[in-house]
Amino acid sequence: MPMETLPIIDFAPFLLPTSTPQERRDVAVELDQACRNAGFFYLKGHGVPQDLLDNIRQHAIDFFKTSSEEDKQRLALRSDDKARGYSRHVDPQKGSHEALDSYRPVEATDSPCGIGQGVNQWPAKPDTFRSAVESYVDRMERLGRAVIEALALALGVDAGLFVSRVDKSFWQLRMICYGRQTSPVSAKAGIGEHTDFGILTFLLTDSTKNSLQVRSKTGEWMHADPIEGVFLCNLGDMLAEWTRGAYKSTAHRVVHNSDTPRVSIPFFFDPNWDAIIEPVVPSGDGNTEGRYVGVRYRDRYVGAMEEALGTVVALAV
Numbered sequence: 001m002p003m004e005t006l007p008i009i010d011f012a013p014f015l016l017p018t019s020t021p022q023e024r025r026d027v028a029v030e031l032d033q034a035c036r037n038a039g040f041f042y043l044k045g046h047g048v049p050q051d052l053l054d055n056i057r058q059h060a061i062d063f064f065k066t067s068s069e070e071d072k073q074r075l076a077l078r079s080d081d082k083a084r085g086y087s088r089h090v091d092p093q094k095g096s097h098e099a100l101d102s103y104r105p106v107e108a109t110d111s112p113c114g115i116g117q118g119v120n121q122w123p124a125k126p127d128t129f130r131s132a133v134e135s136y137v138d139r140m141e142r143l144g145r146a147v148i149e150a151l152a153l154a155l156g157v158d159a160g161l162f163v164s165r166v167d168k169s170f171w172q173l174r175m176i177c178y179g180r181q182t183s184p185v186s187a188k189a190g191i192g193e194h195t196d197f198g199i200l201t202f203l204l205t206d207s208t209k210n211s212l213q214v215r216s217k218t219g220e221w222m223h224a225d226p227i228e229g230v231f232l233c234n235l236g237d238m239l240a241e242w243t244r245g246a247y248k249s250t251a252h253r254v255v256h257n258s259d260t261p262r263v264s265i266p267f268f269f270d271p272n273w274d275a276i277i278e279p280v281v282p283s284g285d286g287n288t289e290g291r292y293v294g295v296r297y298r299d300r301y302v303g304a305m306e307e308a309l310g311t312v313v314a315l316a317v
């Protein structure tokens with residue numbers, strides 16, 4: 001592994017009402033640099049209270065620790081929406097994991113109802129689960145919008161334009177569990193190399209190290225270990241689309257080879273379900289001409305999900 005490290009950005013000056021315009025601009029420039037270079041950064045001074053982080057993390061850890069097979073099956077992805085609920089992803093080559101997903105509810109307008117349209121499924125116990133998710137999501141949407149405003153400032157685009165594409169963010173809160181390695185030959189836990197397809201991912205995890213890896217600019221894999229109380233953020237394909245590739249949606253993967261499980265909780269801050277994402281910067285150095293033509297987010301989402309669903313086992317009917 002190379003000795004490169006990911007930047008740690010203090011977002012507090014951007015959020016503080018007492019900051020000067022220059023202090024806000026300095027934060028925006030720092031973010032901009034990280035988006036152009038690594039496509040990954042740690043975010044501290046984010047303003048999300050530690051008790052909200054602890055609460056959602058504990059609910060995720062407990063869900064995987066205490067749910068019976070029956071509890072999980074009751075929450076299995078439904079064959080219409082195929083997005084919200086419990087799923088198990090098995091890929092003997094790239095690694096397996098289980099997950100519980102919730103998203104912004106989307107009214108079912110298509111008939112038959114398509115991927116991503118529906119409402120969340122909640123575990124029966126504990127009865128605090130739903131409010132733990134909803135209060136966390138509410139706070140994270142606020143942070144997501146603030147980071148988007150900072151990026152608008154850095155890019156010199158109208159903040160109102162950016163915000164109008166995410167003000168009803170089709171967010172996803174994912175709770176993932178990578179199992180412990182039970183024997184040297186048992187199927188390995190992890191997730192294959194990919195880029196995220198939305199806008200911004202804010203990752204919260206347990207304290208496990210040596211699991212998540214990020215592709216560095218030179219193509220080597222580097223570990224991105226957790227820093228307590230700090231989010232690890234990465235950019236999704238829609239930010240690359242907005243900026244014609246100036247901002248990087250960087251590849252990452254999880255290789256979890258440990259005798260203890262790992263729980264991670266990415267919050268995906270993504271465009272509105274129906275948003276059109278088109279480049280907002282003038283065409284740059286010429287070589288990306290024609291590549292960024294604009295997309296309707298829901299189409300991109302459904303396409304990505306159809307691909308990902310290939311590894312899902314045990315879908316409910």
Ligand SMILES: N=C(N)NCCCC[C@H](N)C(=O)O
Pocket residue numbers: 171172196197198199236268270304305308309
């Ligand atoms: N909303 C966003 N950006 N999600 C990106 C990750 C989705 C995880 C995985 N492809 C899956 O099967 O769900």
Ligand SMILES: O=C(O)CCC(=O)C(=O)O
Pocket residue numbers: 174176191196203205212252253254264265266
């Ligand atoms: O579990 C992690 O650390 C990363 C998960 C991830 O990359 C994803 O769900 O998109």
Ligand SMILES: [Fe+2]
Pocket residue numbers: 194195196252
């Ligand atoms: Fe990811």
